[in-house]
Amino acid sequence: MSRTGAFGGPPRPGVSVRELANGFRWGGRSLVPGSAQGHRRPVSAREFPTAWARGGPARAARTVFLEAAMNPLLHAALTPTVAGAEVFGSLGDDPVIIVSNHSSHLDAPMLLCALPRAVRERTAVTAAADYFFDSTWRGLSSALAFGTVPIERRGGAPSSTPLELLRGGWNLVVFPEGTRSADGSRGRFRLGAGYLAMTAGVAVVPAALRGAYAAMPRGRAWPVPGRPRVSVRFGRPLRPGDGEDVRAFTGRLAAEVTRLGVEDTTSWWASLRSPDTASPAAGAGAGGDTGPSVSSGASARPAAGTGPARRAPAGAPGMARWRRIWEATEPPAAARPRSPWDR
Amino acid sequence: MQVRPGFVLEVDERTPPLLVHQGEGLTLERFPLGTRVVYPPESLPGVADVDAAIAAALEHPFNCEPLRVLLRPGMRLTIAFDDLSIPLPRMRRPDVRQRIIEQVLTLAAAAGVDDVQLIAANALHRRMTAAEIEHIVGERVFRSFWPDNLYNHDAEDRDNLLHIGVTDHGEDVEINRRAAESDLLVYVNVNLVAMDGGHKSVPIGLASYNSLRHHHNSHTMLRSRSFMDHTRSEMHSSAWRMGRFLADHLKIFHVETTLNNACFPDRYSFLTRREWEWSVKDQAMAYGMSRGLAAMPTRPRRKIFHDLLADYQVTGVFAGETEATHDQTIASVHRQQLVEVDGQSDVLVVGLPYVGPYNVNSVMNPILATCMGLGYFFNMYRGRPLVRHQGAMILYHPVTPEFSQLHHPSYVDFFSEVLAESTDPATIEAKFEKQYATDPWYVHLYRTSHAYHGVHPFYMWYWAAHGMDHLGDVVWVGGDRAACARMGFRAASTFADALEMVSGTVGRDPSITYLHSPPHAIADVR
Structure with missing residues (x-):
């Protein structure tokens, strides 16, 4: 009775190529199911070599790429504005750490393109080793295009590269939140940037990126249509005070980034008086709280008839997630109060 | 890693x-x-040196004298081993059973044992072909013993079955005569899942239909919840009763092994x-x-x-008295x-x-x-x-x-x-x-x-x-x-x-x- 195939057919082949492509996110990054997050394989401590990306030919290629391709592309897809970049003129050749809020893949290219060329050519961007350096092609391309260097954000042995870079005269872009914000609000600042600054004895230039979350949040690979506004605002360099520990210094950095976001929507003066930025400790790294939204144009805008001091801080702990996203994605106002302090 | x-x-x-x-x-x-x-x-990592692990298990068994002590000139030694039903897929050569049997035979030769027979414990399974047996025991053992002293168990050969008695539950205990009349029975097992091994090896693998029918029946199987937990399996309880009964009549030295989860070759990882x-x-x-x-x-x-041949690695080798050995084996299987x-x-x-x-x-x-x-x-x-x-x-x-x-x-x-x-x-x-x-x-x-x-x-x-x-x-x-x-x-x-x-x-x-x-x-x- 050996009746091969007389009744039962061959095995069912299963999903189609299209379903396979969608399921495994071809063209995108493969995702780990939520319930498997705690079961991820530990990332090996392999140091991805990036020194070649800081050599002469790679720097030249990066300059051409950023100025001839990336910057026009950003201007074509967005409406970028930059403020405060003149602070780098006062720093001379001293290396600095540039810290910023992080809510979008636009952040690194926006920051790099906002920097003066002389500064940019000596600037590297720290990037998550487990994300940007998990495959060779991704590591090579990001190192070449943006001068990225891997840092370990899941613990393990810290990389010595960032410190060596600072000591070698390179500026470093660090996103102290460690990952892109899921709702546009500023997340908790980790202590790494402050620690690096104190260890290397360099200044920290805070920067606020506003509008990037609304333009291209997590999950998008291209900005939304309509050339949304995205602004970069640099602040004055900060240094640790006498007796100030890394936790307090990180809190000050976080508060300054928040204040810069508010300043971008109102004015320098108004930002000093804003309840969102009243206390340097609010939303600082040590606390673990999320800070006010700096992606939004509305977070600190005074409501008619009410002064800033009477507003509840935006993005306060416990605030509903939808409200944070709502604020972060609100389009910047077309007209805003004029102020002598406003540029 | x-x-x-x-x-x-x-x-x-x-x-x-x-x-x-x-x-x-x-x-x-x-x-x-x-x-x-x-x-x-x-997959758990395998033991670094399988041969050393086997040697250690034979020399330091659980609740039993070392195998070396149990061997003596003039004795009847029978080595029984699991058939091709485990592991699945077959493991890449050398099969762990081969490694164990070779060490047992080396000790037997050193002790001057001449009367040695090897029996595949296939119960009512099909007879294995010569090639299948050779895959399990290796060329050296196969050439030394096949076919007269290395063979499949025949559960229908009435002359070569021995009815040893009945358990207190009235279960017939009838197994291969050569094994039953040996001075020492060494059983070599591969414990792929928790269901295998223990008293399921000898009283089932070397048994006849007359004996198997007491636990391989619908009533007993229905109350085996589950087969992977021998403490709650009625089938295993029956086998355990038979095994304990058998242990009073026959010296059994059990060698059990556990494997990791590498059940496919590297290219199909x-x-x-x-x-x-x-x-x-x-x-x-x-x-x-x-x-x-x-x-x-x-x-x-x-x-x-x-x-397909699996790249299994051996995660444990345990030897000695059946139940004490099996406890260790089950713990190892559970770990994996x-x-x-x-x-x-x-x-x-x-x-x-x-x-x-x-x-x-x-x-x-x-x-x-x-x-x-x-x-x-x-x-x-x-x-x-x-x-x-x-x-x-x-x-x-x-x-x-x-x-x-x-x-x-x-x-x-x-x-x-x-x-x-x-x-x-x-x-x-x-x-x-x-x-x-x-x-x-x-x-x-x-x-x-x-x-x-x-x-x-x-x-x-x-x-x-x-x-x-x-x-x-x-x-x-x-x-x-x-x-x-x-x-x-x-x-x-x-x-x-x-x-x-x-x-x-x-x-x-x-x-x-x-x-x-x-x-x-x-x-x-x-």
Whole structure:
């Protein structure tokens, strides 16, 4: 009775190529199911070599790429504005750490393109080793295009590269939140940037990126249509005070980034008086709280008839997630109060 | 590298299609959101020096003198070993049984033992071919002993069976005469799953039908909950009684081994990887194989699978008195296979692989597929079944009514005659078992050819008795409709259809658990 195939057919082949492509996110990054997050394989401590990306030919290629391709592309897809970049003129050749809020893949290219060329050519961007350096092609391309260097954000042995870079005269872009914000609000600042600054004895230039979350949040690979506004605002360099520990210094950095976001929507003066930025400790790294939204144009805008001091801080702990996203994605106002302090 | 334990995944939007075995094929399936998927632990590292581990086990056994002390000139030494039904797939040479047997024989030679025989403990399984035996014991042992002193156990050779007595439950203990009359019986085992080993080795592997019928029956199987937990298995309880009875009459030195979860060769490593960690190459392999196998003729497709040799590594070697040894073995198996699962579900989904214990180098016919699904996979639990009482089980297998005339002659008649009458295990046991067990043609084929014993398909059906009793609905995805209907089941074209079909039993929004196996995982259901 050996009746091969007389009744039962061959095995069912299963999903189609299209379903396979969608399921495994071809063209995108493969995702780990939520319930498997705690079961991820530990990332090996392999140091991805990036020194070649800081050599002469790679720097030249990066300059051409950023100025001839990336910057026009950003201007074509967005409406970028930059403020405060003149602070780098006062720093001379001293290396600095540039810290910023992080809510979008636009952040690194926006920051790099906002920097003066002389500064940019000596600037590297720290990037998550487990994300940007998990495959060779991704590591090579990001190192070449943006001068990225891997840092370990899941613990393990810290990389010595960032410190060596600072000591070698390179500026470093660090996103102290460690990952892109899921709702546009500023997340908790980790202590790494402050620690690096104190260890290397360099200044920290805070920067606020506003509008990037609304333009291209997590999950998008291209900005939304309509050339949304995205602004970069640099602040004055900060240094640790006498007796100030890394936790307090990180809190000050976080508060300054928040204040810069508010300043971008109102004015320098108004930002000093804003309840969102009243206390340097609010939303600082040590606390673990999320800070006010700096992606939004509305977070600190005074409501008619009410002064800033009477507003509840935006993005306060416990605030509903939808409200944070709502604020972060609100389009910047077309007209805003004029102020002598406003540029 | 750190070995990650097994865990239960909850399917969400990020979960890619999951691999499902379906006989001699693979498929990628998208499961509904919220489906729980039980993943086995990753492969544990093997012992660094297997030979040294074996030597240490023989020299420092549990509750027993070292083997070296038990050997003496002039004694009758018998070495029995598990047949080809484990491990699955076959392991790459050298088989761990070969390594153990060689060390035992080396010690025996040093002690001046001349009278040595090796017996494959195949019970009512088919006789292994010379090549299959050589794969297990190795060329050196094979050349030294085959065929006179290395042979398959014959459960129908009345002259070479010895009825030792009955247990206090009235169970006949009858085993191979040579083994029973030996001064020392060394049993060499491979404990692939928790069901194997212990007193299941000698009292079953070397027994006759007269002895096996006491625990291989529908009543006992129904009360074995589960086979993977010998403390709660009625079948194991019976075997344990027989084993203890036997131990009073025969000196047994048990050697048990455990393997890790590396059940596929390296080039097919995607089969044991978690899907969201698949590289592009893994995805291409999975998709290519699922499509390619579906388009391939049966013969080459079968050859691809049955030629696979697993890269198993030995995770433990334990020796000594049977029960003390087995405790260590079970702990080692649990380290590799146990996964904690929180509660039962309405639907259990399994994908049956191409091979089970009884179709090595053969075809998995519908009876064996039922045994594999409702017998083994359903019983891969400790505590409570993965699926609730009167829940549904959905199995992936073509259930092609194709039978090997060489290996499974009695299955053909069982399928066409017995199942046509009834699918109730107790009914067919009462009405047909004796006839098939004593049929002279089947006995002849069992003894002289490579056929499973005439009663074997009944045993396969009994294995599924607990599953059949517990479940409210059984649906085979991709199964042959007529074959499924003959066995009292239903077939569905797709998983969605299967869910639709079982909705009358479990409702329209059932909780679903997919047991992602092989490799093996024992669900410790809390």
